[in-house]
Amino acid sequence: MSLAEITARIHKAEEQVGRLAGSTHLIAVSKVQPNERVADVLDQGHRLFGENKVQEAAGKWPDFRNRYDNVNVHLIGPLQTNKARQAMQLFEAIHSVDRPKLANTLARLAQEIGACPDLFIQVNTGEEPQKAGILPADADAFISECRDMDLPVQGLMCIPPVEEEPSLHFAFLAKIAERNGLAGLSMGMSSDFERAIALGATHVRVGSAIFGERDYG
Numbered sequence: 001m002s003l004a005e006i007t008a009r010i011h012k013a014e015e016q017v018g019r020l021a022g023s024t025h026l027i028a029v030s031k032v033q034p035n036e037r038v039a040d041v042l043d044q045g046h047r048l049f050g051e052n053k054v055q056e057a058a059g060k061w062p063d064f065r066n067r068y069d070n071v072n073v074h075l076i077g078p079l080q081t082n083k084a085r086q087a088m089q090l091f092e093a094i095h096s097v098d099r100p101k102l103a104n105t106l107a108r109l110a111q112e113i114g115a116c117p118d119l120f121i122q123v124n125t126g127e128e129p130q131k132a133g134i135l136p137a138d139a140d141a142f143i144s145e146c147r148d149m150d151l152p153v154q155g156l157m158c159i160p161p162v163e164e165e166p167s168l169h170f171a172f173l174a175k176i177a178e179r180n181g182l183a184g185l186s187m188g189m190s191s192d193f194e195r196a197i198a199l200g201a202t203h204v205r206v207g208s209a210i211f212g213e214r215d216y217g
């Protein structure tokens with residue numbers, strides 16, 4: 001599907017719930033995609049991208065930033081504390097703040113550097129053992145802990161379990177955000193971004209629907 005088609009579907013989903021067309025940020029998830037495909041989307045004027053690995057992003061985005069103005073790259077995958085400094089230099093936002101140790105490290109580095117990317121706290125809404133994210137029961141306390149450290153928390157992020165109806169998880173995440181006074185909601189991927197927008201997503205993370213299937217081979 002083309003970028004224009006995805007954008008049209010986003011606008012339609014926004015209109016259906018009475019939201020302003022263009023009010024949802026489309027994060028084009030470029031992980032694993034060949035550079036030609038990424039360049040093609042940049043050439044179409046798109047500037048917001050998502051990557052899930054620090055190393056992979058470090059290998060391609062400095063060059064793209066030299067070639068294109070106003071590029072924004074968000075980290076949407078897990079972050080190890082020993083890569084936090086590098087991540088703060090590479091990304092405009094980090095969507096995977098999921099534990100106190102990482103929050104502490106980001107706070108310390110933010111003090112030292114004097115700047116910090118926008119942060120989203122990842123919530124493990126499905127309470128899946130293999131998945132990153134703070135457990136829902138611990139979310140309120142963790143959010144206030146991050147705020148006490150002056151971290152720029154913009155919102156929450158989730159990745160629903162593959163076998164479950166994502167809308168339940170989107171609604172759950174929206175509720176946690178609302179009771180904590182957080183405006184940002186990073187939720188929705190290729191298969192469910194319209195449902196996420198219906199439930200208030202401010203950032204959708206769409207990869208394969210824009211770039212085609214990822215070739216891990």
Ligand SMILES: *Cc1c(COP(=O)(O)O)cnc(C)c1O
Nearest residue numbers: 029052076189190205206207208
């Ligand atoms: C890969 C990835 C996406 C994009 O998935 P698609 O199904 O290709 O749209 C979104 N969010 C996260 C966290 C991802 O790792």
